[in-house]
Amino acid sequence: MRLFFALWPDDDVARRLTQAARKVKIEGRSRWVAAKNYHVTLAFVGEVPAMKLAVLQQIGRSLRVPRFTLVCDSIEFWRESKVVVAVARAAPAGLVDLWTKLNDAIGLPPERLRAHVTLARKVTQAPVPQAMSPVVWRAANFSLVRSDTGGTESAYTVLDTWSLLDETENH
């Protein structure tokens, strides 16, 4: 199965990301990503045997990272991967912490963190640049997700979700 860890937005954040996406004009063969599929990939595990699932769930369960606020504030066209994305230009410390710990635990090589939500795929022509009203996303949990490719759009199934620490608790 093909797995990855991700931040999944709540309905309100997904709705506001959709509003941002609507301002962008893409050509005919490009595909909008359905709002229910919006996410920020934290660590792409890739294809693994089903027996590996328990190990990954243990990693997710054991991480202790505080909540953080992500601000998606820029719409970008990434020509190489042919996607239009909403980018969080600033990386909050909690996100860096979560991302580093997850990638270390899985044993993935360090890459540059570019937190983004893919809004459209198969985009070959640069859309007219659009300013983005910042979408404030209070991340309170993260998930392990299965991706089933093959259809016109990947189908995602959230397998497990873990809370980030609420540091206001017990104060």
Ligand code: 2AM
């Ligand atoms: P994306 O977030 O930039 O669209 C599930 O497939 C998610 O993992 C997608 O969101 C996708 O990126 C990301 N992904 C797919 N293949 C990847 C790869 N080889 N390396 C890193 N991330 C990948």
